[in-house]
Amino acid sequence: MIRKSIFLLLGLILTGTCQGFILPKSVVKAQFALNLYSEGSETTAPALSIPVSTTTTNNNVVKFRRDYPKALDLIGNTPLCDITNICVPKNPGTRILGKCEFFNPGYSMKDRIIKNIFEQAEESGELKPGMTVVAASSGNTGCSVALMCAIKGYKAIVITNAKCSEEKCASIRAYGAELLIAEKGQDYMQMELDMADKDPNLYSVNQYNNLDNPGAHYQSTGPEIWAQTHGEITNFVAAGSTGGTISGIGGFLKSQNPNVRVTLADPRGSIFANFKATGVVKKGTPFLVEGVGKENIPGAMNFAVIDDTLTVTDKEAFTMCRTIASNTGLMVGGSSGLNAFAAAKLAEESEEPITIVTMLCDLGVKYLSKVYNEEYLEENDLK
Structure with a gap:
């Protein structure tokens, strides 16, 4: 009955036969919405900047074709998001910013x-x-x-x-x-x-030794972060696997400001932190976080860019993933949790206000069977 009344009322509105009748506010809003972009209305749809190309047919008739992005065009230019509330910084002026790489079409950087x-x-x-x-x-x-x-x-x-x-x-x-x-x-x-x-x-592809790997981040991700923070970034935190991310981004940021501090977040069991400290390659031990850490030194890793390291356990990384989800609404993978944990530690220890950027490497949906699976966490003593 209510539905019939609404349709009847809308019919009266559209046909203009309810003059003198006082309409409820909700109906007035509906009428406004229906008339907003109607013919003859002074209000017009906002102009969109979509490239237009032209082609000429055999009959010399010009046809206009609008160009729309394809999947390849969606790579890069990912947003930077404030995730400071994953911790309580020592200085209230400190900010932690996450580079949301899961906005790429393949859901990762x-x-x-x-x-x-x-x-x-x-x-x-x-x-x-x-x-x-x-x-x-x-x-x-x-x-x-x-x-x-x-x-x-x-x-x-x-x-x-x-x-x-x-x-x-x-x-x-x-x-x-x-x-x-x-x-x-x-x-x-x-x-x-x-x-x-x-x-x-x-x-x-040989991603571990291919210098076009860090080159991609030097050319795109680094400049994006610098522009998005208006050059105010003081600290960059990222884990390494091939080394391309931290080497490329860290290298670019230091080219703009040598004082930007680059911290390698390394899973416990990886050899990178010890190698940075000692220069000695030691045997690693197993760990569960995917896509970060290594048992050897890749050719794409440039340790000269790295100022210091922070070792993070599997449990700390996986717990941080849930903290990020519940505190920010962003659902990320284990390597992002590892990065964010290291960034939070810096924020909690710094007396001075700092602006930390870290990588949210990929989408948490890729880890529903692990990071967000209660049974998996219990079996691996990660709760």
Whole structure:
């Protein structure tokens, strides 16, 4: 009955037959909305800046075609978000800002490096139409390779290990890539290089030693952070795996202001923190956070850019993920939790007001079976 009355009333409004009748405020609002962009109205829709290109047909008739972005155009220019409320800074003037890399189409910052690696390889002729791309990855780079191959029309083979989450494995397959999971004792990074050596039709991404990896962050992420903070950044915090993120961004920020302090957040069990302190490569121990830390030193890592290190446990990283979700509404992966924990520690210890930027590397939905799974956390003593 109520629904019929509403439709009747709207009918009267539209036909103009309810003159002299006092309408409820909600109906007046509805009428305003219906008339807002009607013909002859003084109010017009806001102008949008969409590129327009023209083509001329055989009949000399000009046709206008609007250009809209494609997936490739969505990589980069991610927002910077205030996540200071993940902790209580010692100085109330301190801010923690998270670079929301899950806004990339592949939901991680690895889209940036793969875009640059592909473009440089195509320009040099190393990557040609008809070739197959092979990449070793702990997960996110594999997703980005599979995404880029889907966009550009290449076949893809991604090699990962058993630590890779179910969600990331499913994402890689969804883009049409072939996924190989290394068995215990196999070096999945070496598997990529060996496969490419045997088959000239395979292009090896080699993200761990490819300098177009840090180059991507030097050219895009670093300048974005500098511009978004108006040059006010004092501290940059990021973990390392290939080393591309911290080396590229840290290098750019220091080129603008040598006083920007770069801190490497390293999972307990990784060898990076000890190597930075001693210069000695020691054997690492297992850890659960994906996509960060290593048991060897990649060629893309530049330790000269790093000022200091902070070691973070699996439990601290995973707990911080839940803190970020419940305090900010952002749902991120384990490496983001690790980065944020290190950033929070700096904020809680600094007497002076500082502006910290850290990387929120990827989307938490990729870790529903792990970081956000109660059974997994209990089984691994992470609660």
